[in-house]
Amino acid sequence: MIGHGFMGAAHSQGWRVAPRFFDLPVNPEMAVLVGRSSTSTAACAEKWGWSESTTDWRAVLERDDIDIVDIVTPGDTHAEIAIAALAAGKHVLCEKPLANTVAEAEAMTEAAAQAADRGIRSMVGFTYRRVPATTFARDLVALGRLGDIRQVRAEYLQDWLVDEQAPLTWRMKKEQAGSGALGDIGAHAIDLVEYITGQRLRSVSGVIETLVAQRPLLREGQGLTGTAGDEYGDVTVDDLALFTGRLGGGALASFEATRFRTGRKNALRIEVSGSKGALAFDLERMNELEFYDATQPELEQGFRRVLVTEHDHPYLAPWWPTGHMLGYEHGFSNQVHDFVRAIHDGSVPRPSFADGLHVQRVLDAVERSSAAGSIWTPIAG
Amino acid sequence: MIGHGFMGAAHSQGWRVAPRFFDLPVNPEMAVLVGRSSTSTAACAEKWGWSESTTDWRAVLERDDIDIVDIVTPGDTHAEIAIAALAAGKHVLCEKPLANTVAEAEAMTEAAAQAADRGIRSMVGFTYRRVPATTFARDLVALGRLGDIRQVRAEYLQDWLVDEQAPLTWRMKKEQAGSGALGDIGAHAIDLVEYITGQRLRSVSGVIETLVAQRPLLREGQGLTGTAGDEYGDVTVDDLALFTGRLGGGALASFEATRFRTGRKNALRIEVSGSKGALAFDLERMNELEFYDATQPELEQGFRRVLVTEHDHPYLAPWWPTGHMLGYEHGFSNQVHDFVRAIHDGSVPRPSFADGLHVQRVLDAVERSSAAGSIWTPIAG
Amino acid sequence: MIGHGFMGAAHSQGWRVAPRFFDLPVNPEMAVLVGRSSTSTAACAEKWGWSESTTDWRAVLERDDIDIVDIVTPGDTHAEIAIAALAAGKHVLCEKPLANTVAEAEAMTEAAAQAADRGIRSMVGFTYRRVPATTFARDLVALGRLGDIRQVRAEYLQDWLVDEQAPLTWRMKKEQAGSGALGDIGAHAIDLVEYITGQRLRSVSGVIETLVAQRPLLREGQGLTGTAGDEYGDVTVDDLALFTGRLGGGALASFEATRFRTGRKNALRIEVSGSKGALAFDLERMNELEFYDATQPELEQGFRRVLVTEHDHPYLAPWWPTGHMLGYEHGFSNQVHDFVRAIHDGSVPRPSFADGLHVQRVLDAVERSSAAGSIWTPIAG
């Protein structure tokens, strides 16, 4: 695994725990952790249970005993590493966003397609697809329980930038993060809408905005936290993105991604309305799915709160009995299960790099629409 | 109408509004308001739209142009007035509780039975039966949608006595109020459970308690509000009642009535669990009913929030379109509709005085059980 | 009062009930009901308690005993009646939307301004301003409890057109209704956002859309209900409107108005986020306001559900005790109170015709933006 930030901890937990619950066809070993600083990488490796650590990711790619490369670095390094890893014949799991630019994502997708011909698998880490409730939502749509999709609302609301003195971290610099609320959390909303509805966005109209243009530089610390200093730097990504998209099936979907919605901590919410029903998901209550069945007797219709914790709900069988909650990190174990099984079975894991590229194109179209007065902007591919 | 406190305002609104929405077979006229003080009664009569006012209820009973007597005085006066009114051939609507003692309630029920032989109707004012959601709940049980009733939970939670300096009003004096939380609000919970389940309580075990034994006397004002003075008086009714009852069908029902549940303002909640489903009602969200249908596919089961505002829901047709809320006072209009229609049709209106007597017997059994170490106590009748 | 549809019933209830609860400086009498059909108008007049009925509204304007004209007809007739009424020296309460076109609304506003110089009052019927929870929301913003407004989300979601066979009524014809979801319910959302934030929209970008272009004509009935026939007609208004606006203070506000959100019956929801707090309102739970106070200790912050039923909450004093719910129609009584008091006090009632004109201009700008590829469109005035 390459990278050892917050995502590194989450992915490590996935690799560690998945074999203990799922019956995997092969049990992956946690071999090498790669980072920039040898000391902090070594410390993380020991903490998280990786056998070795190194600062040289290219050397790792040359090793025969490495089959899978998991990339959890910032987005600006994804393309180089992933393309090299695929060329080296390694299966690649790449954290989202696939890349910081459409061009990088296109190159990666091309590399992935070529590798696939040689049986090499690749996947993007949109882990919210692995929440049982979202997969169950997709199943309900696929089964036709909602009828024709008529409207979609998607929002990802956080509030950690409401404080104007919250310090400037790499997530607020375009060079490293590529994008702000739009790419960091909006991307999840886009992927989830496309996953649940089974339809892709074809065009968008929207606006992005930076509400606080300068923030104090970090006095110390390099991650997401640290002490604010006296000097200020420019925020070069958006704080907020509002856009409307047209789905392949014709329905309009409205999106909101923000780090400025006071009181909302991690509210990734999707509501899909169809001719026969509707469903609503909220990541802050991730073990629940609200389902409205418009085919029930009229007087008895209502949004029902389904606790998605039954043995036969998606991903649930190896976990706990009915009514026992899963948390954030379970998506990473479920993701490991899906990826390892796809590698073993020779099937194509989703979301593919092509899926990741499409999300990147949507993000790009939103930025271009915003720059052009919110004019409707088509999405290629 | 006799009495002009808070209930007088609510009943007046019922008489005033019902004919404007329902198609009543006859339109009742708001003739005479009766009270103790001629000036305040006259003021209320003008305010609320009664044609006349008086302090002599016996004189009103002798008038031929009066067909209906609506009693909204404190409970200690109900028996005398109601029995006299029935003897005078008036139809009687009596606010709950039917009386302050079982003996009074028995006499009233006997008088009502005799009057019924002469075509005179009587009814008790448990208006929460007239909330569309509770009547719809009863309908679902009656239709068998819940299967066999296995468990019931009923609570009526308020917090207006949490403040130890809240002044002593008549509702805290046994002579006038008869009972405290138990009789004032617990009675509603009992009636509603029996209404929704269609079963009567056969025995109870419980405890009642006064948490704050002395409170400041009112310096001025006689109603439920007023300024607290320097002197203190004894609270002679309960603040809190907890009891368990056995329903006719065999299920246990647990009850809680309290004026000490901090943060709960008017939370009359009923949850009924059966072999095929369950439902939950909360008066603080009185336009909603939660319904769980255990016959749905297992993966899709969940409590659904039904907005009980459809045209075909109980009582809704004459009111507003779907999704437009009713409030507290609508129960009084619905009650007027039911009572007037029963009088016109010659049918027996419910809840009858016999129903009210039964509730009184439950209250009495709870008090006796509490005095005897919570031992199970049978309920007569 | 001119007009006797659904709004006629609601306004009548307001005029009937307000004097029974509020201490009005003068008690308005329900004099004349005006409609097109003499028989149905007479029936409504008797039902609702108007002393007389007529089909000639011009004649009513000439009567000296008429002081107030309440207009509840479809929007295409508002301008003619209101301007004539103001010219005749009558105080005018005009149901929203103020008019079907900006030009009409401008003429009305001009007439209102001239009439105001003669002490004649006018007001628009955005009754959701009269819900205690929305007025309390405004108060919290005005008191600075939210700090600077950073983001607003407003939606008005209904689902009564999801059924493609729902018949074509006047609300789906541009000639009479002027607009569809946008003008009918979106207008409420716009007014409420401007009311609560105290800021006006300055520009918008949006899209409106008709999802079902043809619907069965009514076989019989003329109102909102009736039996669908075999013939079809064109829906000439929008079913759905999505737009983003820029408020005077700089914040972006996103709006959604739809009759196609399956399972949502009357969900007018407003969420306002500020630098110090946030609040959320949902008309389906109209007695509640969610409030988030970001100045509380960090570990204790959360959206709190305030039951807006305390004696000292806006409009509540004359109604029921704490925890007893108000419903849809109470807004109309509260509106009567505000209007009558403003007439008596000689103050300027809000929302004024100028407020209504502004809403009309927003609607117009949304339609023009939609027609121009969602380009940002400034709002005059």
Place this chain on the structure above:
Amino acid sequence: MIGHGFMGAAHSQGWRVAPRFFDLPVNPEMAVLVGRSSTSTAACAEKWGWSESTTDWRAVLERDDIDIVDIVTPGDTHAEIAIAALAAGKHVLCEKPLANTVAEAEAMTEAAAQAADRGIRSMVGFTYRRVPATTFARDLVALGRLGDIRQVRAEYLQDWLVDEQAPLTWRMKKEQAGSGALGDIGAHAIDLVEYITGQRLRSVSGVIETLVAQRPLLREGQGLTGTAGDEYGDVTVDDLALFTGRLGGGALASFEATRFRTGRKNALRIEVSGSKGALAFDLERMNELEFYDATQPELEQGFRRVLVTEHDHPYLAPWWPTGHMLGYEHGFSNQVHDFVRAIHDGSVPRPSFADGLHVQRVLDAVERSSAAGSIWTPIAG
């Protein structure tokens, strides 16, 4: 670790994961798994990551390289194993209930007290104390934010026995399980109330009941699941327990434990009301705590939904960022942290065996009260 059922999986996850997130003073090694069947125990050991497996727990107690014994067997075997382990100088973590009888629990508590003199630690596995929200609730009470405790409501609602054909498993046999809903889930409610309030129950009045007396025997399988056969056996434990208790501070607390509340999957709910505030917890939304602060301005009071996911909330620091949810199993990691740290620091871990004994005495008193007509029954100790 001794035992390898559902609890074995949960405890294994705790031992596996805790060192990867917390900074433990020593890192425990997962040495030996003990079970009855050598093959299934070996399979579980490999699956869960235990180095060895055996069927002889006594032999394990003799090993010098074993410092901690974790007991997750059914309750009837706890006393023998725990007493022997303590005698052998092993620190003991014993899953709840401490034992199946008061006598066993007393012997264990005595053994724990003697072992404590030698520096040997013991703890009971009430893991719901380790949920951040419940610990935060305890903190709020301890800080006086609720004032004097006036009332408590506790319920643990499940519905897995509503189906009369659900097969008879060991949890329904008194010999192994000791108790039914009362001891299995009611024990959690009792412990949590005592933990959060800091007060112990002094007496109880209650009723327990078996709603379905006979159930089909398992055709195969020995755990909690399996196929129902044609033969029937007696259910010898309760399905339902309702009781009221008096806390040390004087307040009444009402309890309900049931496997028959249709639609409730794992609803462990605690509501504590005090003179200055109230709080409510629901295990089905375990990352949330509702808090009502009665010292706020009256118009702004309401239950606030606190997402207990901040860095400074109890147990949260080593886990994920704000708004990322924890699940059921995290309590087991938190428990490992607390136990290992107490062993290392030489402090006394809670809940102690004495705490477990007290819960056992409450359960016993409820059973005796139920057998004696619900008469109030004191609790020793």
